[in-house]
Amino acid sequence: MHRQIPPATVQRLPIYLRCLNESGSETISSETLAELARVNSAKVRKDLSFLGSYGTRGVGYDVDHLVYQIGRELGLTKDWAVCIVGIGNLGRALAQYRGFGERGFAVLGLFDSDPAKIGKKVGGRTIEPLSRFKRAVKDRQLSIGVITTPAASAQEVADQMVAAGITSILNFAPTVLSKPDNVDVRRVDLSTELQICSFYLARSRGKQAS
Amino acid sequence: MHRQIPPATVQRLPIYLRCLNESGSETISSETLAELARVNSAKVRKDLSFLGSYGTRGVGYDVDHLVYQIGRELGLTKDWAVCIVGIGNLGRALAQYRGFGERGFAVLGLFDSDPAKIGKKVGGRTIEPLSRFKRAVKDRQLSIGVITTPAASAQEVADQMVAAGITSILNFAPTVLSKPDNVDVRRVDLSTELQICSFYLARSRGKQAS
DNA sequence: AATTGTGAAATCATTCACAGCC
DNA sequence: GGCTGTGAATGATTTCACAATT
Known part of the structure; x- marks a missing residue:
């Protein structure tokens, strides 16, 4: 084989x-x-x-x-540059997560649309405005985009990523994204996971008399 | 059907x-x-x-x-009580995530083994020591356990959850957990997701001449 | 004797295609 | 005419079981 x-x-x-x-x-x-x-x-x-x-x-x-x-x-012989868009609670947590660096994923870009956040540092990197995004993707060869914005902005961010040439997206926003066929989107959805937990819980509770 | x-x-x-x-x-x-x-x-x-x-x-x-x-x-007619063990960056982010409450999941317990964290508040809830865990599960009817500890402690925490009667676990620690058959574990693994991104990236990069 | 590598069988999931109903 | 519900067909994944190899 x-x-x-x-x-x-x-x-x-x-x-x-x-x-x-x-x-x-x-x-x-x-x-x-x-x-x-x-x-x-x-x-x-x-x-x-x-x-x-x-x-x-x-x-x-x-x-x-x-x-x-x-x-x-798995393509891990090369280090991949990752960017995170949406530096809220989750974005900040991911930006500081050491597991990425250890496994050859370098977080080389943090972006947010909130002017109040621009310039602040998280995990040693400065938060930048989205206006710099496209340029940064080219300059730093960012290849994986992580979306940690609220659902309402996720599609717009995804579109910008695609426009900037990113073909691999990890989406934490609770929404289904439209995308061209050549772009790979992986969805990580916390509420969905909890709802699946709920299903199996409810089912097993139903079985017992409780 | x-x-x-x-x-x-x-x-x-x-x-x-x-x-x-x-x-x-x-x-x-x-x-x-x-x-x-x-x-x-x-x-x-x-x-x-x-x-x-x-x-x-x-x-x-x-x-x-x-x-x-x-x-x-999906069993969403009932509100489920969720607890989070391991209040690092990710645990803290999840504790503050509003999407849970909106969808009927109430975070009613935050636990950590680090004495320095005990008593601190996150998202309006106080971090408790693990010694109180079993009692809290009974008293507050916690039914879903979220593990956001480092990999090294995840199995121990999972065992404690199972011992306390929790049958539904959401595991963010990068490790595969042992568990009895009646317990449902769902794994959310960020580095794994990135590695899968890497695979598809490497594959598509290989195709083009680049 | 132990363990891989893989056809073949069994199971599970998706998609087609259309009868049946509003 | 439009749309659901579902058998039947297809495709993917898992598992079995065993010949081949060290």
Whole structure:
């Protein structure tokens, strides 16, 4: 097997990567990795087989080599520059989150439309006005845009990102964005997640007499 | 058709709900709702058919009635009490996020293990020590636990939540949690999302000559 | 003996296409 | 004529099960 990795597999690669980084040992079997990632071992083997045949029958996978291959497949050999638009509570929290830098994502731009915020510093970076956005994308090669504005401004911000040439967007605003086909938008929606929690809660509460 | 709603459908119900709330009109066709939610209209009809037959052929769906039915199915007729453990940048941001209250999720507990934080107020609530956690879950009927601790403490916190009787957990810590079968854990992992962005970016960059 | 890699089977999700109803 | 509800068709994902390899 090889190439054209299915989306379901792409979603799991970062998890494997994290489990491998924590594993400690030299080699690892699909069975062990599956336990760490809490998935079926056949799934691990099939997922990894999309990257190529990097395992050794009877032995398992070489952890370092696998970490390298997954990282390469995920495009992590290069550092990506990230910008955050909308520096409210959530934007500020993300701007200060160390996990990004550790994993090769450099936050190189903070933007907000509120004049009161412009010039303030968050996590060592100065908040800039949106008028500088397009220029900054070019100059700093910003490639991933994070939207943490209120829902009402999210589409407008997304349009500006697309116009500036950004093709990868992480949207925390509770809204569905329109976008051209070549742009990839990932949605992280906190209330949606809570509502899904609610569904499963309500269902299990319904079962018991309570 | 009816009952036992598939997970893929459950994931979309909150999106439909949001689109309906913004729609304004009295009735809506599957075609229009599909455009708003950016999905296929057959998918909308099939999803809604799991809730029962609430549409009228030739007309569409009554918006208010549909909002009610989806809300009921998602268990939103009841307010759920939420607690947040780990009041760092992200925990603080979530504690102050208004979207929760608006959608019927009341944040009724903030906990942290750092003595320096105990007693401080965030969004009108006081941060409490974990020693009070179990008691608070009982007394305030906390039903959804949000974990915003560092990865290293997440499993311990999850165990405490489970021990206190919480069956629904939203985990923002970058780690996979062990849990009994009756507990539902949803993972929201920011670095994972960025890594997936990276994959699609790298892939599209590879295509062009750049 | 242990473990991978992968066809084949089973399951789940999406989309088509149209009969049935308003 | 317009639109829902849903079987049937298609496509994607997961899981099984085992031959191939070390």
